[in-house]
Amino acid sequence: MTDKPLKTIDRVNRTLGKRHRAEKRFRLYGMLSIGFGLLCVLFLFTNIIGKGLNGFTYHFLELQVELDRETLEITDITNENQILAANYSGVVKRSVYEFFEAQGRKNKASARKLIATEGTGYILQGRLKENAEDLVDTQTTVWALVDDKVDFYLKRLGDPGEPGKHEFNEQQLQWIHEAVEAGKLKRKINWAFFNAGDSAHSEEAGIRGAVMGSFYLLLVTFCLSFPIGVSAAIYLEEYAPKNKWTDLIEVNINNLAAVPSIIFGLLGLAIFLAFFGLPRSTPLVGGFVLSLMTLPTIIISSRAAIKAVPPSIRQAAYGLGASKMQVTLHHVLPLAMPGMLTGTIIGLAQALGESAPLLMIGMAAFIPEIPAGVTDPATALPMQIFQWFRNADAGFNEKASAAILILLVFLIIMNALAVWARRRLERRW
Template identity: 50%
Template structure:
């Protein structure tokens, strides 16, 4: 009762109460408060608009630079597969078929289109217009069906990257001849081919089915994609169970003392270690000590797993912490053992958070190049890796290598590769959203 007396009559405390116009004061301060709120909203909208603009510029740039890479200028050639050139012995042995001089056939077929070109130098210029990959097209055809030998076949072979760039308009005829890679004569021949309706623009399937190459028109992203896929599988297989196990132990079972505190600080610091340091660690431990294969996705995945671990551990611990204690108490009160509490209740409830952290970590790992530098994955590798121990490179490395190449045609391929990488990231993030929604539970 004594409290009520004090509140009811302030004057009883012996303090005179000044008369204020509270209403006016509040109205005045309200105006200021609303203004502050409006300003804050404005900052937010402006920031989002600016960010959106930047993203739009980025995407438009990449897309406008890169979409042409998905098309390739080809030429339709009628090639006669003379048996005496392909298989002089006539035994149709695979060795003979795969080592035959197909280039001669191509040159013959292409040269027949321009009977007026006789000069050796001119001829060389002429044959430069066709990609060296054309011979592989015929070889693969013959190897697949030796019955074609002796027949005349129509094939579509890629033109060289310079002609392709000219056809796409990136090399302009107005540029002085000495400053462009496509000579006047070649422009003239190309025009003649076009007039005879032999030039076709086709979907560049090579880009998605081939490994890297020195010739842009033969270079593809599949090798890098497979390298990335193997690397990511290894990374996920190592880092996810390790990180979840570590965070469960630290969060639910480990005693809280200075040792665990030290470990916690170290984990948080590890997340901020420059990624190349992990590469050095991988070089010293995995390659030099354990003698694991160089340039292999296995080692790359292990190094990236080390780099990803702290990210997942931090996210997983936060997710485990966010599970309300009432759920733990309920399970403990039912007589569940601590392990049952974790695996029946806490872990399923924290899965959305853990998965989000994992995907963030994986996306980070997918875009990483520096640690791979140290273990030999920043390399020119033509073959498409078939297993995690084959030499391989990964997508960001491929992008870096192409962006460094002088050929004009690699510019568009760089952008195209970035598009592919972005697609993978978008798919991964979409997957994260879907998984989160699937596992999400209310309490």
């Protein structure tokens, strides 16, 4: 040290540069993490939207189909069974041969392979079911589903990565391009994707079954967990004496919120399916299991909302001679409702994206029917996505991406709803 002691300001100045640098570094770390997060989101969204949007469209071929009785093998058009079992593939195949002017067995086979005859047949079947009398023995225009290989090839024609990769023979390739140029083979929105249930063929598979399954799941979950969760929160906050037992209950509720969801699935399997014998793969049981999972979230957020109600409001009501129930119902509950609803919606959004517990109770099955109630076998959106991605067929992967988009849209809607509910119902005091 020098003989002259340093003044305070000199000491401060000496460290100032270091402090400023530390300050800048600290800010930079924050910006870097935000940037990394944004990059991840951006990557996720471009990737999923890029792939997923393809899943909403499909290529269709405009076909003139002759619906004559002989080929359809219908003798009595009032007989429903005959309409259902008619030979739709036959008429579709015939018009495909006509469209491509295919001659000879080999060429016919090549032409046939370009079109999903079965899927197109279902479209015709649907029309005839509605109005057989007017349609039979006439010619009708139908946008026929192409084979998923054709769709795959056409969607990737402009793709710089691997354009034009295909397994078609020259004749087929020529037909496809001729049809596209003639404006007969078009890319259109695939409404069947929104309206149909699952299918073994990717071009016919739709999301409706999974969406309805998820809807019934959330319905059961909400109807169970909201009233139970809110009642539990009210009891714990307003009525329960503060002692060891309530402390124990509180610790347990907090622990439940941290239990891995697959454990709840096992619990559901053991209790609801094995012990109570409820039907497997149904939204009812799925909803029970998801309720167990959602309850802690709802109870914790509801308790926080009740705690946030100012004590002065309670005092005012008590001072007027309101009973405990009146104070709770007239004042505490309305003021705590936005917080409770926010917690509930966030809990439900979690439940919507949950798949592990549903695996355990058999909701990962292949279910082509659209569920019409809580006791019908169903699958859920995340399960459907999982199954489609697992499928080796490229068409299904595209559908899975589209299904992810739908799931994301639902999640965003629910979160927006939570924010809206909070803003809308929030009252100032």
